[in-house]
Amino acid sequence: MTQPAGLIPGTRELMVGRDVELEQLMALLDKQGPRVLWLHGVAGIGKSMLLGHFVHQVGQVDVPCLCLDGREVEPTPDGFMAALQEVSGCRMAASGRLDALLGDGRKEPLIVVVDAMESLCLLEVWLRQSLIPRLPEGVRLLLSGRHRPATGWFDGHAEPVRCLHLEALADAAAEAWLRRLGFSAAQACHLRQRLHGHPLAIRLAAALLPAHPDVRLPEASLQEIMDQLAELYLADIPEHFQCQLLEGASLVRRVSEPVLQAMFPGASSAAAYASLRSLDVVEAWPDGLRLHDMVREALGRSLHARDPQRHADYRARAWQALVAQTTASGRRELWRCTADLLYLIENPVVREAFFPTDRNELAVEPARAEDATSLKAIIDRHEGPQAARALWRWWQAMPEAFRVVRDARGECQGLCCCFDPAQAPPECLAEDPVTAAWCQALVGDPLPAGQRVLFIRRWLGREAGEQPGEVQAACWLALKRDYMAMRPALRRVYLVLADLAPYAAVAETLGFRRLAERVVTLDEIPYHSAVLDFGPRSVDGWLARLAAEELGVPRDTLMLDRQAHELIRQDRRIRLTPLEAGVLACLLDHPGEALARERLLAMVWGSRYTEGSNKVDAVVVGLRRKLGDQAGRIETVSGVGYRYRLAPDGRESAAG
Structure with a gap:
């Protein structure tokens, strides 16, 4: 029997009321069935459980499955293929080659299952236009997420996709399940109405309500019902600290021991992890x-x-642990750490740019030759003759730099032109007044070796031009694909607008800086340029800074990577000796508290204090030297020992 490869829910839980949907998924095995099937439904409706049962049933007939969870996949082509390679290697330890599974000429059936597609919205165009057309005859794709496919999946240039909307359980199925879970007929009827036929709500209610016979769920929205069940679950946890652990865990995307150590510095992270896991x-x-x-x-x-x-405190402490992880991560783990940081950001300007909660029905994809007439019409409508000539020159010289924004009918509603200047014709960069100004800015403020730039030359909607709207939002989301693909080498982004005012607040939030000395006048209209410098750690460091600003974490925050014995300061790692790391950890765990030398000796050296011992003093001297301009954070308390001074806002300024 073939076993699935990758992360997929098991089949230990009973599946109720989904036989019809399971049969529809099994159509992927038919030679005349769909090559791409998209399962969609709200969170908790049972998509992952249905996928698990499907994979199990497919395994019964020896059809291999490669299973990915979108939350674990970097949303870039390289990231997706690396994830596929990893799970195919798990299955095929002998050959272990992805091309053996997806190579040309494969006719044997293979199902690629991708759950949590809402996390891969940046990758949809590549999946639709690049990966799927190259899949061999025997490969089928099963995608699952909260949203239905974007309109681009249904145009004439895409592989036909079949949709399956997973809805609430039918009344009879919900009541039958509740009866099986031990409720009376009257209780099952009442709960079926209150729980909206939602499988996750039913499972929670079945686990909690028998111990609370006096609790009656009100007639309310699903969110309100879930909130009440969550409160009930917390109230049933006997240990107060375990309750706090669960509350802290609810604020992060995933929980690790370093995150728990940062959130609860006085507790054993291993014990906290085990308690939470139970x-x-x-x-x-x-x-x-x-x-x-x-x-x-x-x-x-x-x-x-x-x-x-x-x-707020839990989120700020989690940030400190996550930043420490991102600075130590290789490319393979970097996206997971970055996604963890993104989850901490509540500002919709940032979070929606990477994980949109609503489906934008406009599709952004590479422009085709037949789009030229539509693109020219949009440019001529919103640009004067000089500006139009400068932009159209890029279409003639570098058409691959253009993306087109299409509506549900496939009609062109807008455009975006962006490119890496290192790949652009030098004569075009010099001829275009806008890019020439940007190149001059780069001469005056050159990039470090090995780092790259993205020029966002223009976005225009057919109706609104450069103004905010659906076209602009779709373009910005598409640009995040470039950010992800070019990191960690991407250092700066340049853009140009005739009217900066509508974007001023957003630009300030994101960190764009206006280049007042690089204004270009075309057709008597001043075009204003702005630049975003991500910093030495590229997009990942930029997101960490945005999260810090939202959480109120001071810019001079110090962090200690306890496992690596390294101090983290402004994206730099400074090596500490084990004793220096130990003393700093003690001070950080007791911010604002004066720690006696004998106590530090006992905690770090495990030895008793003897008169005249200068072990602690010598280590503090070394620590202060490595802290540089932050050396004053470690204060000498006369006649006692040392104290770590709190940040101005009263919070700890570092955590391990």
Whole structure:
């Protein structure tokens, strides 16, 4: 029997009321069936469970499956292929080659299952236009996510996709399941109405309500019901600290021991991890612990309503641990750490740019030769003669730099032109007044070796031009694909606008800086340029800074990577000796508290204090030297020992 490769839910839970949907998924095995099937439905509706049963059933007939979870895949072509390679290697230890599975001429059936497609929205155009057309005859693709496919999946240039909308359980199925879970007929009828036929809500209610016979769920929205069930779950946890652990876990994408150590510095991270793992709403993954999205969101809302300060403190401490992880991560793990940081950001300007909650029905894809007439019409409509000539010159010289924004009918609603200047014709860069100004800016402020630039030459909507709107939002989302593909080498982004005012607040939030000395006048209209410098750690460092600003983390925050014995300062890692790391860890764990020398000796050296011992003093001298202009954070307390001075806002300024 063929076993699935990759991450996929098991089949240990009973599946109720989904026989018809399972049969529709099995159509992927038919030679005349769909090559691409897209399963979609709201969170908690049972998509992952259905996928698990499908994979199990397919395995019964010896059809191999490669299973990916979109949350674990870097949303770039290289990231997707690397993830496929990894799971194919797990299955085929002998050959272990991806081309043996997806290579030309393969006619044997193979199912590629991708769950959580909402996390891969940046990758959809590549999947649709590049990967799927090259798949051999025997390969089928099963995609699953919260949203239905974008309109681009249905145009004449794409592989036909079949959609399957997973809806709430039918009344009879929901009541039958509730009866099987031990409720009376009257209770099952009442709960079926209150729980909206939602499988996750039914499972939670079945686990909680028998111990609370007096609790009656109100007639309310699904979110309100989930919030009440989450409160009930918290109330049933006997240990207060375990309850706090669960609340902290609800604020991060995944939980690791370093994150728990940062959130709860006085506790054993290993014991905290084990305690959290024992809860039945927590799932253990290879890279950490996770809560189901709906449970996590309900618990997070509850904590924010009850104790907004603790909610903020947990997030700030988690940030410190996650930044420490990103600075130490290789390319393979970097996306997971970056996605963890993104989850901490609540600002919709940033978060929606990477993980949009709503489906934009406009598709952004590479322009084709037949789009030239539509593109020219949009440019001529919104640009004067000089500006239009400068932009059209790029279409003539570098058409691959253009993306077209299409509506549901496939008609062109806008355009975006962007490129790496290192790949552009030098004569075009010099002829275009806008790019010439940017090149001059780069001469005055050159890039470090090995780092790259992205020129966003123009975006224009057919109706709104450069103004904010659906076309602009679609273009910005597409540009994040370039950000991800060019990192970690991408250092700067340049863009140009005739009217900066509508974007001023967003630009300031994102860190764009206006280049006042690089204004270009075309057709008597001043075009204003702005630049975003991501910093030495590229997009990942930029996101870390945005999260820090939102969380109120001071810019001079110091962090200690306890495992690596390294101090992290402004994207730099400074090596510490084991004793220096030990003393700093003690001070950080007791911010603002004067620690006696004898106590530090006992905690770090494990030895007793003797009169005249200068072990601690010698280590502090070395620490202060490595702290540089932050050396004053370690204060000498006369006659006692040392104290770590709190940041101005009263929070700890570092955590391990």
